[in-house]
Amino acid sequence: MNYRLLPIVLLATFGLAVAAETGTATRAPNAQPEIDFPLDAPAPDGRRPGGTITHEFTPPKLQDDENKDVRRERNYPEQPPTIPHSIRGYHVDINGNKCLACHSRANSSKAQAPMISITHYTDRDGQTLAAVAPRRYFCTQCHVPQQDVKPLVENNFQNIDVLLQHELPQDRQ
Amino acid sequence: MKALRALLKRYWTVLRRPSVHYSLGTLTLGGFVAGIIFWGGFNTALEVTNTEAFCISCHEMEANVYAEMKETIHYSNRSGVRATCPDCHVPHQWTDKIARKMQASKEVWGKIFGTINTREKFLDKRRELAEHEWARLKANDSLECRNCHAFDYMDFTRQSPRAAQFHSTALAAGEATCIDCHKGIAHKLPDMRGVPGW
Numbered sequence: 001m002n003y004r005l006l007p008i009v010l011l012a013t014f015g016l017a018v019a020a021e022t023g024t025a026t027r028a029p030n031a032q033p034e035i036d037f038p039l040d041a042p043a044p045d046g047r048r049p050g051g052t053i054t055h056e057f058t059p060p061k062l063q064d065d066e067n068k069d070v071r072r073e074r075n076y077p078e079q080p081p082t083i084p085h086s087i088r089g090y091h092v093d094i095n096g097n098k099c100l101a102c103h104s105r106a107n108s109s110k111a112q113a114p115m116i117s118i119t120h121y122t123d124r125d126g127q128t129l130a131a132v133a134p135r136r137y138f139c140t141q142c143h144v145p146q147q148d149v150k151p152l153v154e155n156n157f158q159n160i161d162v163l164l165q166h167e168l169p170q171d172r173q
Numbered sequence: 174m175k176a177l178r179a180l181l182k183r184y185w186t187v188l189r190r191p192s193v194h195y196s197l198g199t200l201t202l203g204g205f206v207a208g209i210i211f212w213g214g215f216n217t218a219l220e221v222t223n224t225e226a227f228c229i230s231c232h233e234m235e236a237n238v239y240a241e242m243k244e245t246i247h248y249s250n251r252s253g254v255r256a257t258c259p260d261c262h263v264p265h266q267w268t269d270k271i272a273r274k275m276q277a278s279k280e281v282w283g284k285i286f287g288t289i290n291t292r293e294k295f296l297d298k299r300r301e302l303a304e305h306e307w308a309r310l311k312a313n314d315s316l317e318c319r320n321c322h323a324f325d326y327m328d329f330t331r332q333s334p335r336a337a338q339f340h341s342t343a344l345a346a347g348e349a350t351c352i353d354c355h356k357g358i359a360h361k362l363p364d365m366r367g368v369p370g371w
Contacts, residue, residue, distance in 0.1 A: 067333045068333070068334070069333055069334040069335045085333060085335055086333070088246070089245060089246065089357075089358060091357050091361065091362050093361075093362075094364075095361070095362045095363055095364045095365055096357070096362050096364070096365030096368075096371050097371075098357075100371070101354075101370055101371055107370065
């Protein structure tokens with residue numbers, strides 16, 4: 001028997017096998033993944049009205065931060081004041097804190113910015129430190145800029161003054 | 174010393190003696206053409222090394238400072254005007270530019286010997302490098318900022334009250350220059366301990 005053609009035949013078979021493999025493996029580029037979500041539950045009301053968990057919505061447009069430099073009223077005495085200016089590009093990291101360039105004790109007089117309160121210099125044991133306590137270093141954990149947008153959920157918060165007003169007996173008003 | 178003097182003297186005689194083999198026309202035209210080639214080549218080299226593509230052809234620049242800059246307003250913004258590396262880091266005027274280019278030979282040295290060839294080395298050296306740039310911008314009154322941000326055309330009424338206050342006082346009076354307040358606007362900052370105002 002003549003075996004001289006055997007390597008070529010084997011190579012051709014192997015080639016065909018490889019080609020068949022890749023042929024089945026490639027899908028149309030735009031094909032959606034065929035995943036079935038039998039429990040495609042509706043999303044919680046409010047945040048994503050009308051959609052289900054798997055729906056993708058177009059996110060709302062980004063708004064500019066309010067930049068009027070006018071202090072806002074606090075809703076209760078302990079509320080961290082919101083930031084009335086833009087803080088785009090401010091570095092607050094291990095190397096430096098841009099907020100403190102104006103709001104620290106030493107710099108607030110120069111910048112005429114409100115100085116951060118004494119609580120920011122106090123560690124958790126009540127010890128007052130020379131510089132801002134590490135636990136209070138990251139300003140945006142509590143203080144954030146505001147945007148002029150429609151609230152996502154309704155809020156009927158009333159501050160203490162309004163509440164006390166309602167508590168007053170009618171005849172004393 | 175004597176040998177050197179003899180050598181110089183020989184060249185001087187060659188320069189002084191009229192040409193024996195070449196005509197005046199060849200020499201003049203040849204000099205003219207060579208001048209064009211050399212000057213043009215010099216200028217082209219200057220322009221090529223003054224592009225962002227050239228700067229970020231080194232991984233030290235691409236992986237560190239260029240990557241950081243991509244997040245800032247000088248790279249991406251609403252109107253699509255952007256600053257490239259040389260816009261801020263190379264003076265636009267010729268004399269200053271050549272002076273800066275000569276300084277940059279130190280950077281070539283650093284590249285060859287791998288002074289900042291890892292992220293760690295770069296971070297260790299970052300304060301020093303940043304201070305060089307702060308000092309340069311302080312010394313030339315933030316010239317590269319002002320190539321685009323001209324004080325004369327600032328409209329304080331379009332600035333936030335805070336910005337207008339500082340720009341109309343400290344900046345207008347020349348007490349402060351851009352870089353005094355606007356540090357770290359295009360790159361991450363080094364350790365800022367001891368930097369005035371921080």
